[in-house]
Amino acid sequence: MTLQDIKQRFGIMGNNPLLERAIDVARQVAPTDLNVLINGESGTGKEVFPQIIHQNSSRKHGQYIAVNCGAIPEGTIDSELFGHEKGSFTGAHEARKGYFEVADGGTIFLDEVGELPLTTQARLLRVLETGEYIRVGSSKVQKTNVRVVAATNINFNVAIEKGKFREDLYYRLNTVPINLPPLRERKDDIYLLFRKFASDFATKYRMPAVKLTPDAEHALVNYYWPGNIRQLKNITEQISIIEKEREINLESILQYLPNYHTNTLPAITNSSFANSTNSADMSERDLLYKVLFDMKKDLNDLKKVVHDIVQVGGSALGNLPSDDLQTIDRLYHNESNFPVVTGNNDVKIHNPIIVKETNGFNQPIVVEESLSLQDKEIDMIKKALKKHKGKRKYASQELGISERTLYRKINEYNIEE
Numbered sequence: 001m002t003l004q005d006i007k008q009r010f011g012i013m014g015n016n017p018l019l020e021r022a023i024d025v026a027r028q029v030a031p032t033d034l035n036v037l038i039n040g041e042s043g044t045g046k047e048v049f050p051q052i053i054h055q056n057s058s059r060k061h062g063q064y065i066a067v068n069c070g071a072i073p074e075g076t077i078d079s080e081l082f083g084h085e086k087g088s089f090t091g092a093h094e095a096r097k098g099y100f101e102v103a104d105g106g107t108i109f110l111d112e113v114g115e116l117p118l119t120t121q122a123r124l125l126r127v128l129e130t131g132e133y134i135r136v137g138s139s140k141v142q143k144t145n146v147r148v149v150a151a152t153n154i155n156f157n158v159a160i161e162k163g164k165f166r167e168d169l170y171y172r173l174n175t176v177p178i179n180l181p182p183l184r185e186r187k188d189d190i191y192l193l194f195r196k197f198a199s200d201f202a203t204k205y206r207m208p209a210v211k212l213t214p215d216a217e218h219a220l221v222n223y224y225w226p227g228n229i230r231q232l233k234n235i236t237e238q239i240s241i242i243e244k245e246r247e248i249n250l251e252s253i254l255q256y257l258p259n260y261h262t263n264t265l266p267a268i269t270n271s272s273f274a275n276s277t278n279s280a281d282m283s284e285r286d287l288l289y290k291v292l293f294d295m296k297k298d299l300n301d302l303k304k305v306v307h308d309i310v311q312v313g314g315s316a317l318g319n320l321p322s323d324d325l326q327t328i329d330r331l332y333h334n335e336s337n338f339p340v341v342t343g344n345n346d347v348k349i350h351n352p353i354i355v356k357e358t359n360g361f362n363q364p365i366v367v368e369e370s371l372s373l374q375d376k377e378i379d380m381i382k383k384a385l386k387k388h389k390g391k392r393k394y395a396s397q398e399l400g401i402s403e404r405t406l407y408r409k410i411n412e413y414n415i416e417e
Contacts, residue, residue, distance in 0.1 A: 001027065001056060009055075010048050013196055014189035018181035022049070029176045030056035035128065037113075037173045038151040040180030043228030049178060050109035050149040059147060062106030065099050070112035077120050079136050088137020100133055100144045107147045113173065114154035114165060121166045124148075128172045148173070158408070183225040183232060190221045193229065197236035208246045210239055215250040223257050226400070259400065295376075378413050381406065385415070 006012070006023055029036055030053045038046045047066065054064045072080050079089075083098030099108055110116075116124065127133050128148060132141050150173045159165035183190060194212070202209035212220060225231055235256045239248060254260055384395040396406040409415070 003027070006052060006056075010052055012045070012048065013193055014186055016181060016186040016189050018179075019186060019189070022178050022180055023052070025176065025178050026052045027056060029053065031058065033147055035147070035173055035175040036149045036178060037176070038149065038178045038180065040151070040153060041182045041228055042153050043230035044180040044182060045229055046151040046153075046180060047109070047111065049180075050107065050151070053149055054107040054109075054147075057107070057147070059106050063103040064107050064109070065103045066109040066111060067099055068111045070115035074117045077117065078123060081120065082123060082133045082135055084136035085138045088135075092137070095135075098133075098135065100127060100146055101142065103146050104144045105146075107149060110148060110150040112152060113150040114152040114156065114159055118164075118166065121169050125166060125169045125172060128169070154404075183228040184223075187221050190225075190232065191217055193232055194220060194236055197233050198240060201237050201240040205240065207240070210236075210243060211247050212253065213247060213249045216248050216253040219250055219253055219257065219260065223260060374413070377409070378415060381409055381413070381415055 001009070003020060003023055006027060012019075012023065026036075026049050036050075036053060038049050040046050050066065051064070054060060067081070069077065078084075079092075079096065079098065081098050081100055083096050083101055084092050086092060086095045110124075123133060127144065127146070131143050131145060133144060134141055154165075156165060156170050156174075160167045160170060191212075195209075198209045198211075227234075238256055239253070243252060245252070380399060381395070384398045385392070388394040388398065392403055392406055392410075396403040399406065401409075
């Protein structure tokens with residue numbers, strides 16, 4: 001099958017080179033029996049690629065089973081995957097085949113494979129190495145001929161370092177990696193996908209398709225899309241149903257883009273630094289950018305105040321609005337730092353010149369002391385936890401990072417909740 005044939009058959013839209021590269025790798029690896037690991041953020045469409053691999057392989061007439069490893073309780077995951085014997089545990093009233101037995105000669109897709117317990121990882125490793133497994137409650141070794149395609153959105157390096165994922169299993173699964181780009185790196189595809197979803201929902205709900213004004217389209221394309229394609233589809237459906245006007249302007253669409261002004265952050269896509277990072281690193285970078293851009297607002301306020309002082313002269317402080325005076329006082333006493341991005345993408349932090357009234361004269365004071373980004377990060381995490389009364393789910397949403405990343409940061413910095 002050609003690239004276009006695969007796109008048409010599996011409903012894939014977009015012409016992004018990274019996306020087409022992922023499809024091409026899936027097409028080339030399909031005729032083999034190599035294990036495949038699909039990496040990508042949540043909502044990028046990882047579930048389509050195992051089907052591409054299965055349907056283009058010699059196993060296409062065999063069983064295809066998709067298993068969400070994160071949705072199965074730890075106590076029953078072994079039974080689901082490998083089966084169990086009658087009476088092997090409470091409630092096991094009869095013997096049951098597991099997915100690896102049912103899918104013999106076919107393909108198993110293990111979604112969110114990073115969520116597997118360590119004991120199950122050991123069983124899975126044995127299947128990948130020898131094709132052998134044992135049912136729960138049995139001592140009889142059974143054989144299976146199954147191809148495994150796995151997917152994850154976790155940082156395996158961190159999971160392996162913390163002992164939450166077996167390194168030997170990772171290398172077994174990662175025989176051929178397929179990396180899916182997040183939607184924010186597919187800007188040219190965003191409006192194309194929106195129009196496709198809008199057309200589909202117009203047909204489904206028997207109404208005219210919604211359209212965007214140029215400024216609304218610009219906002220849509222430049223949104224950060226933390227939920228990727230899944231989020232875009234959901235928002236398009238909401239707009240199609242709720243909005244009475246079929247032409248959506250900027251004001252209307254911003255109501256459907258959560259945290260638009262804090263989430264439209266730079267996405268580094270062309271540097272080697274960006275190419276070497278994974279999804280968990282991106283989450284930390286998101287938090288860093290959020291810190292920097294919150295600080296940028298203070299810098300803009302300060303620039304305006306200093307400009308007024310320079311223009312008006314020594315008596316300017318007495319004539320400034322109270323808000324500006326509060327800004328000066330806050331910036332001075334908090335010794336706020338502001339980011340400077342150099343040409344090689346390095347971020348340096350230094351303090352601006354703060355104007356403070358002394359003996360009736362305005363003297364510029366250069367604050368040399370700098371604060372680390374780590375301190376700022378800790379401070380923001382503490383504020384978010386305090387604001388939401390220790391509820392990590394809402395604190396992580398406020399910070400723009402995953403709950404898992406927040407949990408790791410709390411442990412890393414020994415933050416008391």
